[in-house]
Amino acid sequence: MLAEIIGERHFWKYDILMAAEKYVRDQLAATGLPVADQPYEVMKKTVRNLIVEQPGLRRPGEIVVVGAHYDSISGTPGADDNASAVAGLLEIAHQLSKRKFKRTLRYVSFVNEEPPFYKSEDMGSLRYAELCRRRNDNIVGMINLEMLGYYDDTVGSQEYPPLRKWEKHLPKRANFIVICSDFNSWKLLGRIAWGFRRSVKFPMLPFPSPSSVMGPGMSDNWSFWECGYPAVMITDTSFLRNHHYHAETDRLKTLHIPAMTRVVKGTIGAIARLAGPL
Numbered sequence: 001m002l003a004e005i006i007g008e009r010h011f012w013k014y015d016i017l018m019a020a021e022k023y024v025r026d027q028l029a030a031t032g033l034p035v036a037d038q039p040y041e042v043m044k045k046t047v048r049n050l051i052v053e054q055p056g057l058r059r060p061g062e063i064v065v066v067g068a069h070y071d072s073i074s075g076t077p078g079a080d081d082n083a084s085a086v087a088g089l090l091e092i093a094h095q096l097s098k099r100k101f102k103r104t105l106r107y108v109s110f111v112n113e114e115p116p117f118y119k120s121e122d123m124g125s126l127r128y129a130e131l132c133r134r135r136n137d138n139i140v141g142m143i144n145l146e147m148l149g150y151y152d153d154t155v156g157s158q159e160y161p162p163l164r165k166w167e168k169h170l171p172k173r174a175n176f177i178v179i180c181s182d183f184n185s186w187k188l189l190g191r192i193a194w195g196f197r198r199s200v201k202f203p204m205l206p207f208p209s210p211s212s213v214m215g216p217g218m219s220d221n222w223s224f225w226e227c228g229y230p231a232v233m234i235t236d237t238s239f240l241r242n243h244h245y246h247a248e249t250d251r252l253k254t255l256h257i258p259a260m261t262r263v264v265k266g267t268i269g270a271i272a273r274l275a276g277p278l
Contacts, residue, residue, distance in 0.1 A: 001023055002020060002023065002070070002078070002079075002083035002086060002087075003077045003078060003079035003083040003250075003251060003252050004077065004079075004251070004252055006019050006020050006023060007077045008072055008074070008075065008076060008077055008078070009070070009071055009072050009078070010071045010072055010073065010074055010114060011042060011043075011045070011047065011071070011112060011117070012074055013074075014045055017047070017071060017111070020070050020071070021047075021048060021050065021070065021111070024050055024070050024086060024090070024109045025037075025050055027090045028050060028052045028090065028093060028107065028109070030094070031052060031093050031094055031097040031107075032097065033052045033053070033054055033093075033097055034052070034053075035050060035051070035052055036050075036051045036052070036053070037049060037050050037051065038051065038124075038127065038128055038131065040122075040127055042112065042117075042122045047111045047112055047124070048111060049108060049109065049110050049111055049124045049125075049127065049128050050070075050108065050109045051106060051107070051108050051128075052093060052097075052106070052107045052108075053104060053105070053106050054096070054097055054101070054104065054105040054106070054107075055104050056101055056102050056103040056104040056105070056275070056276075057100055057101065057102060057278060058102040058103075058276070058278070059102045059103050059104075059276070060103075060104050061104070061138050062102075062103045062104065062138055062140045063103065063104045063105075063106055063137055063138060063139045063140065064103055064104070064105050064106070064139075064140060064141050064142075064143070064271065064274055064275050065106045065108055065132075065139055065141070065142040065143070065224070066089060066092055066093075066105065066106070066107050066108070066142075066143045066145070066271060067089070067107075067108040067109070067110055067125065067142065067143070067144050067145065067220055068082060068085035068086050068088065068089040068109055068110070068144070068145040068146070068220075069082050069085075069086075069109070069110040069111065069112075069113030069114070069124065069125065069146075069219070069220055070082070070086050070109045070110070070111065071111055071112060071113060071114050071124075072114065073114040073115065073246050074114075075246070075247070075248060076246055076247055076248055076250045077248070077250060077251055078250055079149065079244075079250050079251045079252045079254065079255055080147045080148075080149045080150050080236070080238075080242055080244065080245070080250055080254070080255060081146075081147050081238065081242075081245060081246065081250060082113070082145075082146060082147060084147060084148040084149030084150075084236075084255060084260060085145035085146055085147060085148050086109060086145075087148075087260075087264075088145050088148050088260070088263070088264045088267065089107060089109060089145055091264050091268075092107065092264065092267060092268050092271065093107040095268050096268065096271065096272060096275070099272065099277065100277070100278045101272070101275035101276050101277055101278065102275065102276030102277075102278060103140065103274070103275045103276050105271070105275050108125075108128060110123075110124035110125040110128065110220050111124035112124045113125060113219060113220055119222065123220075123223060124220075125144075125220035125222075125223035125224070126223040126226065126227075128223070129142075129223040129224045129226065129227040129229065130223075130227060132227065132229070133227040133228065133229075139224070139229045139230075140188075140230070140274075141188045141191075141192070141229075141230050141231070141232070141274055142221060142224040142229055142230065142231035142232070143192060143231075143232055143233075143234065143267070143270075143271060143274075144219055144220045144221035144224075144231060144232065144233040144234070145233075145234055145235075145267070146219040146220070146221075146233050146234070146235045146238070147235050147236050147237075147238045147242065147245075148177070148234065148235070148236055148260050148263050148264065149236065149255035149256065149257070149259075149260040150174070150236045150241060150242040150244075150254065150255060150256065151174060151175050151176075151236065151256040151259040151260075152173065152174040152175065152241060153173050153174075153175050154173065154174075155172050155173055156172055157172075157173055157174040157241055158170075158171055158172055158173060158174040158176075158237070158240065158241050159237075159240040159241065160240060161209075161240070170205070171203070171205065174236070174237070174241035175203060175259070176202075176203030176204060176205055177202065177203070177204050177205070177234060177235070177236060177263045177266075178204075178205045178206075178207050178234070178235050178236070178237050179192055179193050179196065179204060179205070179206050179207065179232055179233070179234050180206075180207035180208070180209065180232065180233050180235065181207070181208050181209075181221075181230075181231070181232040181233070182208070182209070182210065182225055182231075183208055183209075183210060184225070184230065185208075185225070185230040185231055185232055186208050187230070188230040188231070188232055189206055189208055189232050190206070191270075191273070191274055192232050192234075192270045192271075192274065193206040193270075194270075194273075195266075195269055195270030195271070195272070195273035195274060196266040196267065196269065196270040197266075198269060198270075198273070199265060199266045199268065199269020199270060199273075200262050200263075200265045200266035200269065201262075202259070202262045202263060202266055204266070219233055219235075220233075221233045234263070234267055242254075
């Protein structure tokens with residue numbers, strides 16, 4: 001729906017961005033939980049983050065945020081970046097909303113992640129993280145979903161950021177998922193990686209790193225780091241393997257849906273364990 005029917009969706013194609021917002025809103029509403037939004041103005045037009053909250057039953061003040069941005073960059077239908085992650089977010093919300101947890105779960109779809117808004121005051125996730133900080137929300141962990149759908153079994157299909165002296169020991173095939181964090185979020189990274197491994201058999205690489213060399217590890221999780229919250233990102237590593245990144249060719253036919261399905265299953269298990277099942 002997002003990549004092929006709605007297509008290129010961003011602030012510069014405002015009506016299409018609004019169509020994407022409506023689709024995500026309707027799908028979140030289908031969980032049976034109320035959908036709230038966080039509207040704000042950019043260049044005299046209103047854009048919105050979409051939020052669904054599932055209250056915890058024993059520790060409602062402890063919050064787990066699961067997020068993914070629904071915009072694409074100009075010039076691409078954004079199947080992997082980031083329709084794949086929004087699909088994952090929607091499936092996670094639909095699955096977990098049927099269950100009960102100790103902690104509160106929030107499912108948030110962010111607007112304006114892509115340039116020129118990236119790392120600016122109009123980046124949707126930064127607006128939301130700053131709101132949470134002003135309210136003093138106790139976010140115990142933020143799980144950011146960013147590009148979940150591209151996999152390749154060809155030797156040499158996976159690249160890595162520079163300054164990695166141990167790169168020769170890392171996988172050469174782009175057939176795994178990465179869970180990455182900054183050093184301040186290493187405990188959260190460990191818990192999510194453990195929960196993922198307990199939930200599905202799929203190659204997964206935990207990747208703690210200084211934010212200065214994170215490369216593809218910088219997305220909406222960055223906003224939560226900026227506001228002092230622990231956050232991780234689950235990603236297929238974007239441009240380090242997907243050569244359709246930010247291109248017109250980033251289309252559904254390039255994605256590996258069976259692999260993506262297993263990744264989402266593992267993510268559901270990891271989030272459920274973090275939220276504390278009853």
